[in-house]
Amino acid sequence: MTPTLLVSLLGAAVAGSFLLSLVLTIACRRVARRIGFVDRPGGHKSHREAIPYAGGVAVFLAAWVPISLLLMLAWTVPQAWIADNFGEVVRAYAGGIRARSGSMLLILTGGLMLHLLGLYDDRRPLPATIKLTVMLGVGLLVSAFGGVRLAEFAGPLPSMLLTTVWMVVVVNAFNFLDNMDGLSSGVALICLAFFAACGLMNEQGQVLVPGLAGVFFGAIAGFWVFNFPPAKIFMGDAGSLLIGYMLAIISVRTTYLDSGAGTPPFALAMPLVILAVPLYDFVSVVTIRLAEGRSPLRGDQRHFSHRLVERGLSRRFAVLTIYVATAATGLGATLLPGADLLQTLTILLQVSLVLALIAILEAPLRGRQ
Numbered sequence: 001m002t003p004t005l006l007v008s009l010l011g012a013a014v015a016g017s018f019l020l021s022l023v024l025t026i027a028c029r030r031v032a033r034r035i036g037f038v039d040r041p042g043g044h045k046s047h048r049e050a051i052p053y054a055g056g057v058a059v060f061l062a063a064w065v066p067i068s069l070l071l072m073l074a075w076t077v078p079q080a081w082i083a084d085n086f087g088e089v090v091r092a093y094a095g096g097i098r099a100r101s102g103s104m105l106l107i108l109t110g111g112l113m114l115h116l117l118g119l120y121d122d123r124r125p126l127p128a129t130i131k132l133t134v135m136l137g138v139g140l141l142v143s144a145f146g147g148v149r150l151a152e153f154a155g156p157l158p159s160m161l162l163t164t165v166w167m168v169v170v171v172n173a174f175n176f177l178d179n180m181d182g183l184s185s186g187v188a189l190i191c192l193a194f195f196a197a198c199g200l201m202n203e204q205g206q207v208l209v210p211g212l213a214g215v216f217f218g219a220i221a222g223f224w225v226f227n228f229p230p231a232k233i234f235m236g237d238a239g240s241l242l243i244g245y246m247l248a249i250i251s252v253r254t255t256y257l258d259s260g261a262g263t264p265p266f267a268l269a270m271p272l273v274i275l276a277v278p279l280y281d282f283v284s285v286v287t288i289r290l291a292e293g294r295s296p297l298r299g300d301q302r303h304f305s306h307r308l309v310e311r312g313l314s315r316r317f318a319v320l321t322i323y324v325a326t327a328a329t330g331l332g333a334t335l336l337p338g339a340d341l342l343q344t345l346t347i348l349l350q351v352s353l354v355l356a357l358i359a360i361l362e363a364p365l366r367g368r369q
Contacts, residue, residue, distance in 0.1 A: 010196070010210055013066070014218040021062035021222020028054035029226065029233045037123070039234050051231060053122050055223045056239025060115045062219035063246070064108060067212070071105070074098045100208065106146035107249055110138040114171070114245050118237030128295060135171055135241075139164030142249070150252050167248040170275065173282035174244035175237060180305045181229035183319050185220050187278060187326050188243045192217040192250070194274045194330040199254045201337050209253045216246050229316045251275065269344060273333040276351050277326045280304070280358060307362030321361075328354050 032038060032052035040050045074097040083091040097104075117134050120126065142148045143163040150166060152159045178184035196213035220243065226232045235243075251271035272279070281304045286296040308318035332347035339347065 007200075010200075010214045013211055013214040014221075017062050017066055017215045017218030018222045019218075020065070021058055021219045022225065023222075024058035024061050025055060025223045025226050025233060028052075028058045032233070039122075039236070052233050053236045053238070055227060055233040055235035056115065056118060056122075056237070056242060059219045059223050059235060059239050060111070060242055062222060063216050064111070066215050067104070067108065070097065071101050074101065096208070100147075103147040106142055107148065110142045110146070110249075111242055111245055113138050114241040115238050118239070118241040122236035122238055132168070135168045136164060138245070139167040142167075148249055148252050163252060166252070167245065169279070169282065170248035170251065171241055171244035173275070173278040174247065175240040176282050176285055176303065177278050178235065178237075178240040179303050180315055180319055181231035182224060182227045183305055183322060184240050184243060185224045185227050185235065186319065186323055188220055188247060189217060189224060190323060190326045190330060191247055191274050191278075192220070194333055195247075195250050195254050197334050198270055198274075198337060201334065209250060212246075212253075213250050216250070229319060247275070269348065270333045270336050273336065273347065273351055274330045276329040276355060277304075277322060277358070280355050284359075284362075304358060304362050311361065325354055325358060 029052045032054040037053045038050040039053055074094050077094070079091055079095065082094050113134065117126075117131060121131065140160065143160040149159045149163050151162050154162070174184050174188060177187060192213045196210045196217065199210040199213065223233070223235060223239070227235065251274070254270065285303055289296045305315075305318045305322060308321055309315060313321065329351045332350055335347060336344060
């Protein structure tokens with residue numbers, strides 16, 4: 001498949017899921033208001049009026065429907081017809097989709113489970129232990145049977161356990177990041193763009209991973225239009241758990257797909273570089289909560305975004321600042337596939353400096369320590 005055709009197909013996937021997400025978000029917003037599925041002010045929440053939930057439903061449907069249709073077409077459309085009308089290359093990729101359909105179905109099932117978990121939690125808050133148990137179960141499911149594994153050189157069991165931990169961390173990182181209008185969704189868009197770019201530059205000629213990233217990018221972007229501050233709709237845990245899950249899946253598949261078959265060794269740092277800002281926020285918040293003797297899964301206003309607001313930034317500019325920080329770290333990841341040791345260390349140093357700047361900016365103000 002030529003680069004021009006691949007980029008064109010990727011653009012069509014983004015545009016299609018984006019338009020579908022726009023329509024679905026508008027519909028979900030109206031339905032949520034009508035049935036009273038709204039997030040009301042109170043507690044650690046900062047909004048002053050009830051905001052409709054169900055944005056996560058729009059993101060889920062805008063991504064899952066196109067992917068499911070693609071799998072269905074790959075199995076129902078005759079291979080000879082594809083070859084006659086689109087060429088042998090497209091037929092080969094359609095065959096590749098069929099070959100990976102079992103793995104994709106498990107990935108979609110895992111996403112559905114987390115989406116339903118979040119949807120229920122948005123309606124009736126669940127204990128953190130139940131949510132964590134389901135996350136661990138989904139992580140084990142897709143790592144054991146879905147072909148989503150990292151560090152396979154360590155052996156099957158360590159690889160499965162490490163993949164599960166990685167997935168739980170990334171899922172919770174984006175769940176934690178959903179603390180301000182447009183923050184989690186916007187950061188996810190930036191990360192997906194870099195994962196898609198890195199997948200396209202991969203010497204193994206990946207198509208499925210950039211395609212997944214493109215569809216999910218469009219699904220989130222259509223919702224983000226209505227979620228950017230001031231938000232007109234929230235995605236809730238139904239959306240944030242799903243977004244974290246798909247980013248975890250894409251990060252592993254982008255870097256570790258067929259690992260050992262020509263994957264550049266320094267490219268293994270790619271997920272950590274792209275997701276550096278969300279992971280920093282997750283680690284810092286968990287550390288603060290544990291130090292104060294509180295549950296690490298209980299919400300508060302101790303995130304990087306809240307620190308920026310304390311510094312005097314408006315909420316919109318706080319969100320934009322985190323967008324820029326995420327882009328600054330993610331940009332270096334695009335150089336990792338072809339980087340040598342010195343270049344990789346330089347990129348990691350750059351990421352460390354960005355995180356150090358974040359730590360300085362979020363330090364308590366004088367007199368508030």
